[in-house]
Amino acid sequence: MMMSVDADVLRVLADPLRLRIVSLLAGEALCVCHLIEETGARQTNLSNHLKVLREAGLVDTEPCGRFVYYRLRPEALDVVATALGDLAATARETAANARKRPC
Numbered sequence: 001m002m003m004s005v006d007a008d009v010l011r012v013l014a015d016p017l018r019l020r021i022v023s024l025l026a027g028e029a030l031c032v033c034h035l036i037e038e039t040g041a042r043q044t045n046l047s048n049h050l051k052v053l054r055e056a057g058l059v060d061t062e063p064c065g066r067f068v069y070y071r072l073r074p075e076a077l078d079v080v081a082t083a084l085g086d087l088a089a090t091a092r093e094t095a096a097n098a099r100k101r102p103c
Contacts, residue, residue: 006083009076012056017041018049022058025072029062035070 013019017039024030024038035046050070053059058076062069093099 006080009056009058009080012052012058013080015049015052017045018053021046021049021053021070022072022077025059025070026074029069029071031064031067031069033067 013022020039021035024035030038032043032046032050035041035050036043039046041049050059053070054061056076058073060071060073062071
């Protein structure tokens with residue numbers, strides 16, 4: 001079973017804009033001005049979403065002069081990917097063995 005921490009991360013990633021931000025950060029570190037360009041979202045909205053991503057442990061910050069760059073933490077996604085992979089493996093085994101609970 002997936003732990004509650006993974007459920008929290010899934011909830012964070014379920015938001016379309018946060019998922020878009022994570023997808024963009026997978027390719028390169030970006031500052032808020034880049035994310036505004038790419039998403040069309042307002043700065044305050046992006047800042048709020050980035051705060052949620054940081055608190056979930058998905059994003060790190062890197063100060064660079066007067067800018068702050070955001071970088072995706074792949075190891076945080078690895079935890080969720082492993083949990084989902086384990087769940088899929090269990091489902092495959094259940095289907096292959098035609099396992100079901102009797103009524």
